[in-house]
Amino acid sequence: MVLMLPQELYAGMEYARMRVAERWASLAVVSLVLGQAGMAQSSAPRPAISPNELLRAVIANELRPTSDADHWMYEVEKEEDGKKQFKEVVQTREGTLERLIATDGRVLSFAKQQEEAIRIENLVKNTQERQRLEELRKKDAKECEAFLRMIPDAFLFTYQGQEGGFAKLSFKPNPSFQPSSRAAHVLHAMEGEILVQSKEQRLAAINGRLVEDVKFGGGLLGHLDKGGTFSVRRTALGPAQWMLIAMDVNMNGKALFFKTIAVQQKEYRHNFRKLPDDLTLTDAAHILTNHVTLAANQ
16 A cells, blocks of 8 residues: 655745645645644634635645745754654755754754755755656646536535635535546545635635544555544645644554554644745755855854
């Protein structure tokens, strides 16, 4: 059983193989993107169209290519299977670079910082490696697009009012949907809630949970346990540009040969700073290197 833990999907090369994509979210475990946001209830009117029509419009908008997105520098706190990392990320028109700053709450030693600087420098110079990572990014993007396209058909949606200015919809499996892949089988075993920014037709958050065990190959190839959850939140950084800011995945099960599947992953992004549009990868490397050097000397 192949478990895909792809990345958050926005535009840009994930040169350092960031597991969470920038365009939308993680296909955690087997290509899943679901999330959560806590906001106060309100009694604002529901959108004029049906919930399923709204979701179709939102998904179409999410998949629409954008070529004028701004570029950002931000910080990432990530915890995966008990291991914590703190990183800085710089986006450019040529792609994205990240630098590891600390692990398990401890700033990297001087020697480890030098290793990171060399790794980044080599990556900027290595055209072949960048092309390889770009192909991986394209593969992840294709998988994410296929996942997003399934959402309106896989679920039945119901309006649940408003939360914090967002339309809140609950979803449950659509009995008419016929899953044709492992990702689709997992998707179809979920229920939860989704928050939509109706005016811009953007996904703000979704939270989901497995309401039944999901078996692969009749259980011979593995299964995911009922009760698994994951959550994703996004925020608007500028006109028509939304960024993932929080993700929490907690899923368990068994894979082929009874290998335990245990995915506990948290990620938080913050301290976003807008960057010039003409920034290059070389510029990004200098920013990351100089920023770490200054922080270490303070």
